[in-house]
Amino acid sequence: MFVCSAVTTPATAQRRFEAAAFVAAVELRVDPGSGVERFSGPMIGGEALMNVGTRWVFAVRVGDGSLTARTPGGPNRDLGEVSAEGRVHAGTGLSFSAGVCRRAYSTELARQRWNTLQLGVEGRLPFLGGAMQAVARGALLPVVAVNGLDHPKTAYSVGTGLEYRLGQGTVGIVYSLERYDFPARAMVRRLEQVSALTVRGALRFGR
């Protein structure tokens, strides 16, 4: 989901494209009811955005990572993700978004698929005369479908960061968190949490 919430740039032109690449340090914490398991590792990915008019932005992202178990007993996991998002700018520095994301955790034994729908809001505050922006965002995840699990009681993502504008390019750094609290089943409650520090570089094309 940290890919889903990667830094985007407000549209200012009639039609403009943007290509981005990101690298993230990811940590996954899971408590299946038997204690906290911790996984961490790198993730890389790419992103393509299209600005339509002055208000709309559409984006697709893909990412791939490898998470190593940091606690005894858990198998390592591979992480793959693809997402799509639409964003509308509602005013100076404020935008609303809606997107879907498909994520898969793979081990040697099994594969777990997550399909989520997110509804988010993002605020940007310029500083240094607009050369930089402070970014804050949050999203609710009203639909989280995971094979073998119920819908979580609590599901949201939040993040904050900075973005630097360098000519036609931007460089951003964002810290983000996703939290999923699943309902108890047979007196066992499952908790999951994904934290990420993402560095993203983007280049704009077109008018």
Add this chain to the structure above:
Amino acid sequence: MRRLALGLGLAALLVAPATAQNSTAELLQQAHQYYEQVDVERALLLLRQVVSPGWPFEVTAEQRVDAYKYLGAALALRGRADSAVLYFRAALERDAFTDLDPATFTPAQLGLFAQARRLTFAVAARPVSAGRVDPRSERVSFTVVSTHTATLDVRLSSVGVLPPIGVTLFAAVSEGLREIDWNGLLADGRLAPPGRYELLVAGQSRLRSTWDTTWTYFDLAYDREPLEDTLPALGPGQLLAEQVSDAAARGDLVKALGVAAGAVLISDRLTNHDLGRGMPTASRALAGVALVTGGISFAYRHRHRDLPENVAENARRRAERSAANGAITRRNQERIARTVLVITPAAGIGSPP
């Protein structure tokens, strides 16, 4: 019968002024005919009736001047030179434009009339005739007269405008009729503004120690396309700040602190307590980056207050406004150059219509 009498009486009252004027005009016409037929006695009889205080009908100024003129002419034919001069003077005093046609009157009459001119001093100006005048190619014409050689000062000045604006049209020795042309401009070359104007004619006789003045009024209006207003000066809201303020520098620092605090809050407070903090090292790393960035931004903006991009943008906006105003001024000047003056005679000092 009584009603008929009343109706006739009313009709008589309604037509009375016209009848009175007609009576004077008819009498003058008849006197002219007698004069043409050299029936001087009868002509004198009728003309004296017209100028008599006992004449019961209305006599216009023109009719009275005409009567005096013909009285003078008739008496000149009778050889009564002094009386002829007296009546010619009476005519000239009432209308300085009075003249004798050399083709109609005898040299003796003309001589006596010239004598009357020398003895009488009066100046006059014809009422300005209505019309449209293009100052580029046409002139407003004024006709003034003095009965004999005089120093004339003809001046045009605005009425009801403080301070009054005006222009001297003629200041020299003159005799008899004089046409004076005006190009519609003031002394400084500007087009005379719309409004009511007074044409003042002041004359100082060169033959006698006497002087005379007269006035006539007219309204001047413009006929041209409306002028455009120039763009107002750029206000504070239309120009960008050209220097960073202390508040803006502090604001940058506060924003960076907000990002740092947000990262720590997310990792420490928004995570599930049972799972523990989410990548606290990463959140603090971002907080550190934000704090360093904010500090650098604060220090940089304190030392580099100028905002060259804003300065350039403001210069562009000013130049854009200046160019627009230049174009408006040019268009206005073209319209002013095509202005047509509309002249209308006026009765006197008063609000223009």
